[in-house]
Amino acid sequence: MKLAMVGLGRMGANIVRRLMRGGHECVVYDVNPDAVAALVAEGAIGATDYADLAAKLDGPRVVWLMIPAGLTGRVVDELSEVLQPGDILIDGGNSNYRDDVRRAKALREKGLNYVDVGTSGGVFGLERGYCLMVGGPDEAFATITPILKTIAPGAGEIERTLGRTGELTDEELGFLHCGPSGAGHFVKMVHNGIEYGVMAALAEGLNLLENADAGIREAEHSAEVAPLEEPEYYQFDIDTPKVAELWRRGSVISSWLLDLTAAALQGNPTLDGLAGRVSDSGEGRWTVKAAVDVGVPVPVLAASLFERFASRDEDLYANKVLSAMRLQFGGHKELPAGDVLEAGGNKAETTS
Numbered sequence: 001m002k003l004a005m006v007g008l009g010r011m012g013a014n015i016v017r018r019l020m021r022g023g024h025e026c027v028v029y030d031v032n033p034d035a036v037a038a039l040v041a042e043g044a045i046g047a048t049d050y051a052d053l054a055a056k057l058d059g060p061r062v063v064w065l066m067i068p069a070g071l072t073g074r075v076v077d078e079l080s081e082v083l084q085p086g087d088i089l090i091d092g093g094n095s096n097y098r099d100d101v102r103r104a105k106a107l108r109e110k111g112l113n114y115v116d117v118g119t120s121g122g123v124f125g126l127e128r129g130y131c132l133m134v135g136g137p138d139e140a141f142a143t144i145t146p147i148l149k150t151i152a153p154g155a156g157e158i159e160r161t162l163g164r165t166g167e168l169t170d171e172e173l174g175f176l177h178c179g180p181s182g183a184g185h186f187v188k189m190v191h192n193g194i195e196y197g198v199m200a201a202l203a204e205g206l207n208l209l210e211n212a213d214a215g216i217r218e219a220e221h222s223a224e225v226a227p228l229e230e231p232e233y234y235q236f237d238i239d240t241p242k243v244a245e246l247w248r249r250g251s252v253i254s255s256w257l258l259d260l261t262a263a264a265l266q267g268n269p270t271l272d273g274l275a276g277r278v279s280d281s282g283e284g285r286w287t288v289k290a291a292v293d294v295g296v297p298v299p300v301l302a303a304s305l306f307e308r309f310a311s312r313d314e315d316l317y318a319n320k321v322l323s324a325m326r327l328q329f330g331g332h333k334e335l336p337a338g339d340v341l342e343a344g345g346n347k348a349e350t351t352s
């Protein structure tokens, strides 16, 4: 098939490469001309603007957006000016499913088909393939199925689920028509909410391992911190990177996220250069909001989202209020500034 890709960053460029490897013809556009030139050198057809891009496609045109979600609305509006009724606009970025519902309706009035494709796989997708969660009209899904098949991982070496027989289904190949407009990004949103929870669980567990030597460091305890009651049970100087590697092999919690964690710890066992201020780009917030809207409990996902906020000191004022209250009712002191509890340690100054 011939299609266009708008946005040739970490995701878009590799999706184009995977498509070209699969025999598809790609017209490419990015506001950064160097990104366009790099893919033209690899066989793509470069476009200089949206009108040029539309002119280089045959109808019904298929255009895939892989740009930061905050820019999608403007780009969809601009592209809709150069597309024709029957054309298909795909948003593969991490957009809020609510925007899809609204955009699909507005584009339908112009005769344009809008398809939301939640795309998972990150920078490894070129080789591993991308997991694709699709929302939109049936006919548009059918038209773009050949490109979804190429971008998706395929059956690969994953063992077939017990009880599944016959021809391989779409979901077994790594893509799924989840429902009407918005359904694809809704599924991707929940996927990312789960991603936060799994990541937080691994991070918390590894942190506990890092602190299993608290009994050895007991002498460093501050008078302001409750003493360790049974230091003899916390005498383990565990090699956390080795445990992460170990758990990849046959353990119940083996997973791709654990593989990536082990790789990170192998390359940088002390995690130098990371401040521990964890960003979020919105998916976790939308997941919690949707759960509140429909009255479904997601305590683990919510806690992992709030942990990210706390990691960026968004809890600082609350913690100051806590210290102020302790000082008020008991004259209790807090740990002196700059003498924080460090990973793998309970370092603290003695206060009077």
Ligand SMILES: NC(=O)c1ccc[n+]([C@@H]2O[C@H](COP(=O)([O-])OP(=O)(O)OC[C@H]3O[C@@H](n4cnc5c(N)ncnc54)[C@H](O)[C@@H]3O)[C@@H](O)[C@H]2O)c1
Residues within 6 Å of the ligand: 006, 007, 008, 009, 010, 011, 012, 029, 030, 031, 032, 035, 066, 067, 068, 069, 071, 075, 092, 093, 094, 095, 119, 120, 121, 122, 123, 281
């Ligand atoms: N990086 C990931 O692991 C990942 C995974 C899944 C989904 N996503 C989503 O995919 C989208 C793209 O992510 P990315 O990591 O490739 O981002 P990126 O920042 O690496 O690339 C974005 C590209 O879009 C281009 N761009 C910006 N405005 C443009 C415009 N108006 N017209 C054309 N090009 C424009 C930029 O120049 C850049 O090359 C985002 O919505 C992101 O949330 C990212």
Ligand SMILES: O=C(O)[C@H](O)[C@@H](O)[C@H](O)[C@H](O)COP(=O)(O)O
Residues within 6 Å of the ligand: 094, 119, 120, 121, 122, 192, 195, 279, 280, 281, 282, 283, 284
């Ligand atoms: O499935 C994926 O490939 C990832 O989830 C991907 O979409 C991206 O890396 C996250 O959106 C980062 O999200 P945060 O910035 O919110 O952690």
